[in-house]
Amino acid sequence: MTHPLKTTDDILTKDAHLIQSFANLDALKQNDARTAIVGAEGIHVTDSEGNKLIDGIGGLWCVNVGHGRREIIDAITEQLNTLDYYSTFYNFTHPAAAALADKLASLAPGNLNRVYFGNSGSVANDSAIRMLHHYNNRLGRPNKKKILSRMGAYHGSTHLAMAMTTPGYSEEWDTAADGLVHHLMEPCAYHQAEPGMSDAEFLDVLVEDMEKAIHDIGAENIACFIAEPIMGAGGVLVAPDGYHKRMREITAANDIKYIADEVVTAFGRLGAMFASEDVFGMQPDIINTAKGLTSGYQPLSATIISDEIYDVISEPGAMFLHGMTYSGHPAAAAAGLANIEILEREDIPGQVQVTGKIFENALRGLGDLDIVGDVRGSHFMMGLEFIKDKSTKTAFDADDNVGGKVAKHAQDRGLIARALGNSLILSPTLILDADNIASIEAILRDSISATMDDLK
Ligand code: PLP
Numbered sequence: 001m002t003h004p005l006k007t008t009d010d011i012l013t014k015d016a017h018l019i020q021s022f023a024n025l026d027a028l029k030q031n032d033a034r035t036a037i038v039g040a041e042g043i044h045v046t047d048s049e050g051n052k053l054i055d056g057i058g059g060l061w062c063v064n065v066g067h068g069r070r071e072i073i074d075a076i077t078e079q080l081n082t083l084d085y086y087s088t089f090y091n092f093t094h095p096a097a098a099a100l101a102d103k104l105a106s107l108a109p110g111n112l113n114r115v116y117f118g119n120s121g122s123v124a125n126d127s128a129i130r131m132l133h134h135y136n137n138r139l140g141r142p143n144k145k146k147i148l149s150r151m152g153a154y155h156g157s158t159h160l161a162m163a164m165t166t167p168g169y170s171e172e173w174d175t176a177a178d179g180l181v182h183h184l185m186e187p188c189a190y191h192q193a194e195p196g197m198s199d200a201e202f203l204d205v206l207v208e209d210m211e212k213a214i215h216d217i218g219a220e221n222i223a224c225f226i227a228e229p230i231m232g233a234g235g236v237l238v239a240p241d242g243y244h245k246r247m248r249e250i251t252a253a254n255d256i257k258y259i260a261d262e263v264v265t266a267f268g269r270l271g272a273m274f275a276s277e278d279v280f281g282m283q284p285d286i287i288n289t290a291k292g293l294t295s296g297y298q299p300l301s302a303t304i305i306s307d308e309i310y311d312v313i314s315e316p317g318a319m320f321l322h323g324m325t326y327s328g329h330p331a332a333a334a335a336g337l338a339n340i341e342i343l344e345r346e347d348i349p350g351q352v353q354v355t356g357k358i359f360e361n362a363l364r365g366l367g368d369l370d371i372v373g374d375v376r377g378s379h380f381m382m383g384l385e386f387i388k389d390k391s392t393k394t395a396f397d398a399d400d401n402v403g404g405k406v407a408k409h410a411q412d413r414g415l416i417a418r419a420l421g422n423s424l425i426l427s428p429t430l431i432l433d434a435d436n437i438a439s440i441e442a443i444l445r446d447s448i449s450a451t452m453d454d455l456k
Contacts, residue, residue, distance in 0.1 A: 008048040011036040021157075035411070040067035043429050043436055045416065054428070054440060056410070056417045061232060061264045061381075061427040062291035065342045072297045072338040079334035088117070088328040097328030100336045104302055107340075108287055109277035114310040116303040117328035121263035122156025124288035124301035125226065128259050129160060130322050131305060132223045132286075135312050145180065146217055148210070148225040148256070152186035154233035155226060155261055164226055166234055182217060185209045187239035188231075190374045190385070199240040206243060210250055219254040224285075226259040229275040235423045236376045236383025244280040257309070260284040263301070267292030268343055268430050270379050271353040279378075285309060295339045298332035348430050356380045358434055362441040363426065369448050371402065371455070380432075384424045384444075386451075396422045405454055409447035415440055 005011045012031045020028060027033050036048040043066055045055045055063065065072070079096055086094050101115040116131070118124050129147065136144040147164060149155065155164040159176035162169065167183065175181075185206055186192055193202040214222065225247060231237035251258045265275040266289040272278035274287060286309070290301035313320060326332070343349065356379025363382045367375045373387025386402040388394045396402050403419030410417045410424075418425040428440070 008036060011038075011048055042066050042068060043432055052414070053411065054415045054436065054443075056415050056426050056428050056440060058380075058427050058429045059296045060291070061269070062296035064268050064292040064430045065295045065339060065346075065348065066429040066431040069295070069297075069338075069342060071342060072295065072335050075334045075338035076298060076331045079330050083330050085330060087323075087325060089323050094328075094330055094333075096330045096333035096337065100302075100328075100333040100340075103337065103340060104304055107273050108304045109274060109283045111307045112283070112285075112287055112304045113307050114305050116305070116322075117333070118290075118301040118303065118324055119299040119326045119329070119332070120156065120301055121261070121288065121290035122158040122161040123324060124263065124290055124303045125155045125161045125164065125259070125261060126158050127303045127322060128226075128286045128288055128305070129164075129224070131303070131309065131313060132257055132259075134318075134322075135309050136223055138312050138315065138318055141220070143221050144223050146222045147177075147181045148184055148213060148222060149181050150184045150186060150227060150231075152188060152231050152234035152237045153183075153226070153228060153261075154231065155228075156263075182213055184213055186231075186234070186237060187243055188235075188237035188376070189240060190376065191237075200242075203240045203243055203246065206239070207246055207250065210247060214250070214254055214256070219256060222254070222256050224257040224259050225251050226261055228261045228263075229265045229280055230270070230378060230381055232264040232381065232425075232427070233420070235385065235420055236381060236425055238376050238378065244276070245282045248282040248284070257286065258282075258284040259286045259288060261288050263288060263290045264292075264381065264427070267295075267340075268349040268352050269356075269381050269427070271356055272349050273343070293339070294332060294335040297339065298329070298335035299326075300329070300332035300336055352379055352430050355432060355434070355437070356430070359426075359428070359432065359437050359440075362437050363444070365441065366444055366448065369445070369452070371452055372448065377426075380426075380428055380430055382426045383420075384426075384448075386422045386424070386448075398422070400455075402451060402455070405451045406444075406447050409450045410443055413443045413447060415443040415447075417444070 037045045038048050039046040044052050046052050104115050105113040149164040152166050155161045163175035163177035163181045187206050189202050260276045270279050276284050285306050287304045294300045364375045366372050371386045374385040376383045388396045402422045403424045406424050407417050407419040
């Protein structure tokens with residue numbers, strides 16, 4: 001054991017050297033702002049004070065099959081005992097990476113048959129863009145490089161992935177790719193649609209915005225459109241029905257590649273292995289995935305590209321000048337294989353079609369509370385937006401941090417939820433049963449009521 005820190009004090013003293021992600025570092029200097037998680041099993045985690053908490057955010061939208069699955073841990077251990085590490089650079093390969101690439105090719109829709117492994121969703125997204133830029137260079141179209149993304153999107157924290165993310169995430173931080181990315185309108189009707197507008201009318205507005213961008217920038221200058229099937233970290237923002245299909249038609253008609261960022265939505269969260277085809281009825285040119293690929297047991301991402309793109313970047317004379325030391329790491333690939341075996345054997349995506357709907361309906365039921373302005377999402381990917389006055393849609397001030405207040409009450413009552421300004425996000429493990437869901441609903445109702453009392 002190389003980290004024998006037993007007490008909360010021990011951990012937090014050493015933790016002064018750790019830089020947390022997306023954190024108010026100044027606030028974290030106070031010990032009571034930090035929670036040390038020391039164990040996990042099934043749907044729960046345990047903190048250093050011995051509190052058992054329902055993991056309402058599945059680690060970070062990723063622990064799809066639940067914590068402590070012996071099968072995955074054993075697969076990783078066995079792999080490390082056989083082959084601890086070898087790269088997939090040059091002409092090298094190894095059985096775990098080959099088997100997982102083959103498995104993903106069989107699961108991904110249509111001609112998405114070629115897999116590039118990375119170690120994070122950010123890297124998957126950056127890799128897709130690098131490959132498409134190279135693809136267009138090979139085709140003699142060096143100007144076809146611009147990226148259409150969307151307000152509200154989150155695509156990661158590398159410089160390029162952050163440039164594709166909604167600008168609000170990089171306030172006071174630079175992005176390296178200024179001028180390369182154009183952000184289309186956020187597709188969430190609650191925020192963007194005019195009062196009284198139907199879903200179909202709002203979709204027309206979004207289509208017009210896309211068509212105008214293509215007209216203004218020129219299709220000959222645009223490499224791709226990148227979109228999450230449902231936006232996660234932007235606040236669980238759901239586009240109107242038919243949006244992805246329409247966008248797919250427009251991009252295809254303009255020879256613009258469609259990248260589906262399924263870092264969160266793949267591997268069961270919406271009741272399907274991949275949401276693009278099975279939930280939204282369209283096949284992109286590239287699917288990026290990470291998180292649920294290993295249920296978070298190992299860091300791994302996959303950029304799954306079409307044969308058509310692959311054929312161009314692998315033609316005679318082309319070199320694939322892109323690589324990460326840990327691409328297809330044996331332990332991560334073994335975790336991915338064991339994780340997918342569980343997802344398939346237990347038919348977790350099929351179960352989610354039932355339990356995820358129970359979860360979604362339970363959360364929608366909280367819409368009767370005075371400060372719950374909107375309940376959004378699908379299955380095990382849900383968000384609540386808190387609002388000062390429902391009738392006038394008057395928002396709370398950013399400083400009110402209502403999401404943070406509700407999350408704190410929830411944690412005190414045994415549930416980890418994620419605050420995002422005045423919203424709260426839930427993305428639990430996919431193995432919750434109806435009783436677990438009822439407990440979560442009760443904790444949330446109680447926590448929101450307690451927050452309403454705080455705000456009086
Ligand atoms: N894309 C989406 C949709 C995400 O939600 C995230 C992370 O939350 C990322 C990309 C970035 O993934 P990572 O944090 O593994 O780099």
